[in-house]
Each structure stands twice: as C-alpha cells, then as structure tokens.
Amino acid sequence: MLSGPFGVGKRTLAKLLVLCLFCENRTDAPCGKCKACRRITSGFHPNCLRLGLLPNTKSIKIDQVREILAQLSQYPLESGRRAVILEDFDLFTVPAQNALLKAIEEPDEVTVYILTATNEKSVLPTILSRCRFQRLPAWPDDLLESHLISQGFSTQTARDLVPLSGGSPGTAVRMAGNEDFWALKSRADTVLFSPADLSQIPEISEQLKEFRQEAEQLLNYLEAKALASFSAGAPEHPDPEAYYEASLKHRAMLESLFLARRQRASNVTWQGIADQLLLNILEDNQPCPW
Template identity: 35%
Template structure:
C-alpha cells in the first residue's frame, strides 16, 4: 500500500489531505471523484493509513504496527464497504457495514475510516440511509466515498461532503512510471500513455497486459477494414475483446488514439508526432479520405458510446450506432 510520497500525480488532493491532518481540520465525509483507474482508491487508502499511523505525521511511516495492519487490510478501524451486486450497493449493505457499525467507537485509534468504492452505485434508499450519518457523524468517523459518476448521487449527499476531483496525471509522469516500474519498451509506453489520457491505472493495465500486441493487432484490423466489414462481423469482433481481459470502453479508447493520430496527421503531415508511427501510411490514407469534421464526429461518437455503455445501454445498439457513424465518416 503506497503512502502519499509514492503516489504519482494528484499533488493538489494530497496537499489538501496533508493540510487537513496538519491543522486538525479533517472533514467527516469526502467524495473522491474520477473515472476507474484514476487513483481514487490509492489516495483513499494512503489517507486512511496516514490517519491511523502511530507517528501522527502527514504521511504514513509504513513501519509501525498500525501501518502494517493497514497494508495487509487488517486494521480494525479501516473498513472497506463491499457489495455483492456488481452495479448496485443496497440499503442493507450500507446499514450493516457503515450506519450500524459507525456507532461502535474505534478499537485502537483516534479515527474510524470507511472507504466506499463505487459509491455512485448506491441505490437512492442506500444514500438516504447514509445521509443521517453524514449529517450527524460521530467525531471519530471519516467516510470516503469513491465515485466515478457523481451526478448519480443525491444533492443532499453532495452538499454535505468535501468533493475532490481527480485530475489527469501529466503524460511525461505516466511514461516515466511505466518505463521504471512496468519496464515496457518505449513504443509500447507511448501507446499506453496516449490510450490512458492521464489515467495511470489504465496505462498500467494495458502496459502489463500479456495481450498488448494482440489488442493492438485486433484494433488495427478493425480500423483498416471497417469500411468493408458488415455489422455482424463488427459485432463479433467487438464481443471478442473480452478475451484480452480488456473492457469494451477501454478498447474504444484504444481506437480513439488512432483517430487522434489521423486528425493530427491531417493537420500537420508530421509523422514524428504520431503514436502509431509504424502505421504512417495507413494513417495518411485515412486522413486523405476523411474530413476534419468527420474525424471529430468519430471521436465524439467514441466518447458518447463509452458513456452509454457505462449507463448500461444495450451493447448491440450502442456499438451498432457507433460503427454506422464511423462507416459514414
């Protein structure tokens, strides 16, 4: 479990937490807002560990008994709220693991910290059950709500929490981390950085994948042949992405890297600035037959498809509409 010192990026959020600790002005409830892989859980666990550390400093020492417990996820006063259904946190889960439990004082420390991952998936009933605790919390309670989509949370919850939004990590920091810690070749790091758009978790996921070359080949095959493929072939291709243990939304980001290359080359004719440098001829061919407006429409459609898939809109409908637009443009 990394301490604040080991986290790449997110300096403003780390500084906020450290100042709160230094000034003894820790809020009873925080929302860490950001997409999957952006580092919400890493920062939340580092904050929780720091609060429990026996040294009482603005970063966890990593060597005391409390830190060792936190690192092994065995600290009795750091509670990870879990849920059985993948897309829903029910009222009973919140009542049993948080609302009821918070009435029990900390076992061994000053604070009792609750980390609720996927907090935006709480049902309305679950959020209402949590509301009273947030409105009248015990002095020792610190509740960390990790959310990918804060718009699905009740305004009454949002108004009573300190919301901290995850910002993209600069590309050069992501690439440095991949080169030093994942030890991937330079060309692969460039693709992963472009794919991740400042999300270091996504960059690491792709860079660490044993299927990186297969993912790349599958994406390039689709991009080069989409005009002559029928929709059944496209659907079959997209459904096969699960073999690479990559979510469809992430694969769409991979496609977006290609179209950003096409847009960049159309505007500059600069091969050196491309991510897919070895595909310069195909990118040039695509740029020649595409308009600026058409490429921008495709990039917007890729983002819209991701949003719809995250909202559980029918897969076939979303992908069908996306590729009809791609074929048109």
C-alpha cells in the same frame, strides 16, 4: 469525496489519507512501517472500515450499509480515530445512500468518512451537500507514461497505452491485460496501416468485414490513435505548413470516425460503414493520414 474517472487513483488516495490519519509516526506520516500502517495496509485495522462492491455485484445495497452502521455502533473499537471508506458511492442504491445520510451529516468527533465516486451525478444532492471535494483530474500523458514505465511496462507498451487510457493508470493497466485488444490492434495495424493504395481497396474492404463483432473496439482504437498523433505533432513542429496539412487530415479522420459511430447508431450495415471509413482514410490517395 474523492471523485474522478475510473482508475485515476481515488482508492489509492483514500488509502493514503487513512494511512496519514492513523500513522504513529508524526513527523514522517505515512511511514508504512509502524503497527498502524502495517495493519491498514494488510486490511486489518479495527478502526478502519471499508464498504464497496462485492464480487459479481453491480451496486451496494442497504443491507451492506446497515451492517457497517451496526459495526460502527456496536463493536468495541480501539481508542483514537476511526475511518470509514465508502468506495464507489455512485453505485450505492438510493436507499443505501439515504441510510448513510445521518451518519455523514453528523459524524462523531473521531470518525472520518471518505467517499469515492466516478460519477457525482449518481450521488444524492443531500449527500453531496455534506461533502468536501477533491476532484482527481486525468493524468498528463508524460506523467502517465513514466508512471507506467516505473510499473514495469516497456517504453513502447507505455507509449501504446497512454493515448488509449484517457489519463487513467487503472484503465492503462486494464488495457494492458486485455489480450483481445492487443490482437485487434495488431490486426487493425496490419489491415489499415500497412502501405496501401487505391487498387487494394477491395482486398482491405474484405478484411475489414471481419471486424464486425469488434466494431466498437476498432473505432475506439482508431479514435485514440488519431487523437494521439494529432496532439503529438503540435508543439514546435519544424514545418508549420506541413503541420497544418496534417492537422486537417487528423480532423477529417476524427470526423469520419464520428460519422461511423452515428451510422452504427442508426443501424447502417458494418460493411457500409467500413467501406466509407476506408475511403475516408485513403482519400486523396493518401495511404494513411498518420
């Protein structure tokens, strides 16, 4: 079982493992060039089966599992190994998971089952107890940044994305394609982070009102921004005292975001929350703690 956050690379690793299993090039597997590699890459290897979410569905049902079990028992397969990739196993319904129990418990000699899951807690203990685990951690910021640049993102975009991605390349790519997010970011930066002083509060408060529908996204963005600058300044800061001051402000910012979330959960009006947030940002006449 390969488990880890959304977009961290579970499917990519599963595919790589299968390529290694099937590649005909024993000294340099996976070579990506042999017949087996090419068939797996194009999704047409008879001995490699895959089961995952169908478009516009939220779970994997028992019927889909029965189909793949029937395929495993009936179809004439080529000699050699078989691989079954069960994607998003945490989204398999309980009956669907149960239907696979026997197959996973007593796989025949040639079959390898590779499961992926974002949330292990949604997998039956009976299944978990039969798995060997590889847990994929979040990517470190610098590695994620260079990966995004290697994928064609500009350095600035990569830097914007890293703190918002939770160490997940998949999330970064998803955020990159989310035009609503970039529009929100640009609006939030203009409203909150252009030079401001206390006399502008009424004006900014008025502009913040318009974020009501996107309050959650705005809070997410502010939190990511606060966390990013909090960790960015830490190592070898030239002025320890200034860094200490700054870190107190970051902390205060995170606390006020936390408070804003709590208020939202208890149905305080957005205007009330936004004004409180704004006051916290501008507290001590500091235009912006970042």
